[in-house]
Amino acid sequence: MVQEKKIKIGFDLDGVIIGRPPLVPRGLLERLFRGTKDSGLIYRFPTGKRHQWLRKISHHYFFRPPIKDNLAFLKKISQDPSFEIYLISGRYSFLAKETTRWLVKRELAGKVSRVFINEIDLPPHIFKKKIIKKLELEFYFEDDDQIVAFLRKEVPQTKTYWVDSKSFDFFRIIGQ
Ligand SMILES: [Mg+2]
Numbered sequence: 001m002v003q004e005k006k007i008k009i010g011f012d013l014d015g016v017i018i019g020r021p022p023l024v025p026r027g028l029l030e031r032l033f034r035g036t037k038d039s040g041l042i043y044r045f046p047t048g049k050r051h052q053w054l055r056k057i058s059h060h061y062f063f064r065p066p067i068k069d070n071l072a073f074l075k076k077i078s079q080d081p082s083f084e085i086y087l088i089s090g091r092y093s094f095l096a097k098e099t100t101r102w103l104v105k106r107e108l109a110g111k112v113s114r115v116f117i118n119e120i121d122l123p124p125h126i127f128k129k130k131i132i133k134k135l136e137l138e139f140y141f142e143d144d145d146q147i148v149a150f151l152r153k154e155v156p157q158t159k160t161y162w163v164d165s166k167s168f169d170f171f172r173i174i175g176q
Contacts (some may be wrong), residue, residue, distance in 0.1 A: 006161040013089035015143030059098040085112040090124025134135040
């Protein structure tokens with residue numbers, strides 16, 4: 001019997017599965033964590049201890065509600081043997097613990113094939129490109145339109161889709 005090849009799918013975390021802190025305007029987050037919208041793919045790596053600490057606090061699961069429908073959906077397809085699910089986040093190394101804790105708390109830990117976080121602190125889009133290429137993903141879901149454009153150009157063999165915090169029609173998108 002020929003075993004059917006699994007479909008490899010990757011998801012970004014923040015903005016796709018993990019929501020942003022309530023009451024903090026998106027514009028402010030963007031100003032803190034990357035340049036302004038017009039400066040393109042420029043990210044600020046927080047070097048100072050206080051900045052890293054601030055960012056750690058803001059990534060505590062308490063301040064990061066799940067995007068409920070997307071999380072529920074992800075749990076569901078993770079049980080489907082026809083898919084191999086990867087989580088690929090640009091979060092820097094110092095957020096590893098917060099990220100693991102979030103995934104445990106939301107009962108997603110252990111349900112996906114592998115979780116990649118940006119442990120070598122590359123610019124997030126470069127990190128994502130590297131992992132997506134290595135895994136030879138068929139699909140990748142991302143909420144940052146500039147990263148989507150970058151990945152479509154750099155890794156054309158993977159179909160990268162822009163999604164937002166509203167639940168997305170996954171099966172329609174991947175045409176299953
Ligand atoms: Mg994101």
